[in-house]
Amino acid sequence: MKIHATTVIGVIHNGKAAITSDGQATLDKTVLKATVQKVRSLNDGKILAGFAGSTADAFTLFEKFEEKLGQYDGNLERAAIELAREWRTDQYLRKLEALLIVLTEEKGLLISGQGDVIEPEDNILTIGSGGFYAQSAARMLKKHAPHLSAKEIAEEALHAAADIDIYTNHNLTTLEIG
Numbered sequence: 001m002k003i004h005a006t007t008v009i010g011v012i013h014n015g016k017a018a019i020t021s022d023g024q025a026t027l028d029k030t031v032l033k034a035t036v037q038k039v040r041s042l043n044d045g046k047i048l049a050g051f052a053g054s055t056a057d058a059f060t061l062f063e064k065f066e067e068k069l070g071q072y073d074g075n076l077e078r079a080a081i082e083l084a085r086e087w088r089t090d091q092y093l094r095k096l097e098a099l100l101i102v103l104t105e106e107k108g109l110l111i112s113g114q115g116d117v118i119e120p121e122d123n124i125l126t127i128g129s130g131g132f133y134a135q136s137a138a139r140m141l142k143k144h145a146p147h148l149s150a151k152e153i154a155e156e157a158l159h160a161a162a163d164i165d166i167y168t169n170h171n172l173t174t175l176e177i178g
Contacts, residue, residue, distance in 0.1 A: 007130035007161050007168040008038055008050035010103045011138055011154040012123035016178030017105040018151040019048040020158045022130070023171035025055070034171050041175055043069045046104060047076060048175050052128035053098030061087070061100055065111075076102060080109045080117045088115040101125040105178030130161030130168035137161065151176045 008021040021038035024031055039050040040062060049065065051058030064086065068079035080102060087093045093113070100111045108125045110118040122142070126135040137160035141153045148156070151174055162168040 006052060007128040007134055007158060007165065008052055008101060008126065009131070009134040009138060009154050009158050009161075010048065010050065010101045010108050010125040011142075011150045011157070012103060012105060012108055013142060013148075013150040013153055014146075015105055016150045016176060017048060017103045017108070018149070018154040018174055018176040019050050019101070019103065020151075020154040020172050020174040021050050022158060022162055022168045023173065024167060024169040026167050031169075034169055037173055039173055039175050041177075042066055042102075043074050045177065046074060047102055048104075048177060049100060049102045050127070051098050051100050052131070054096070057096035058098040058100070060093075060096060061098055061111075064093070065100065065102065076104055076107055076109065077117075080111050084111050084113075084115050084117045087111075087113045099127040101127055128168070130158075130165030133161035133164045133168075134158050150178070 010019040019039045023035040025033045025036045068082045072078040124138045134157040138157035162170045
C-alpha cells in the first residue's frame with residue numbers, strides 16, 4: 001500500500017503568485033492525516049514550492065533544491081534543471097517518489113525525477129491526484145473572473161478539486177508572493 005499526499009496548485013496572475021495545497025494523506029482507503037503541510041517558502045520567501053508524493057522524499061528534494069538555489073544565486077530555472085539532472089542520475093535520488101512545483105511571481109516550473117522541467121503556458125501548475133480538476137477550474141477562473149487574485153484562483157480551484165477527488169480535502173494551506 002502507498003501513502004497518497006495529493007493536490008497542489010500554483011498560480012501566477014497579475015504579478016503575484018500563490019501556491020495552495022490540501023492537507024490529506026491517505027493510505028489505501030483510509031485518511032491518515034487531514035493537515036499535512038505540502039507547501040513551503042524557499043530562498044528567503046522569494047520562491048514558493050509544493051510537493052505531491054512521499055513526504056520524506058519531498059523534504060529531501062526541497063533541501064536539494066535549496067542547495068541548488070544557493071549554488072546558482074537564486075536562479076529558479078537553472079536550479080530546477082540542475083536538480084532534475086541530479087535527481088535522474090543519482091542512485092539514491094533516483095528512487096525518490098515525488099513531484100515538485102516551484103514558482104516566483106514571474107515563472108513556475110514542474111520538476112520530476114525523470115529529468116522533466118516543464119514551464120506551463122498558462123502560469124498554472126498542478127500535481128497530485130486532484131491536479132487535473134484543479135487545473136481545469138483555475139483555467140476557467142482566470143478566463144472568466146480575471147479580477148480574482150492568484151490566491152483566490154488557487155484556493156477556489158483546489159476546493160473544486162476537493163469536491164471531486166476523494167484523495168483531496170478542504171484543509172488548505174496557501175502561501176503567496178508578489
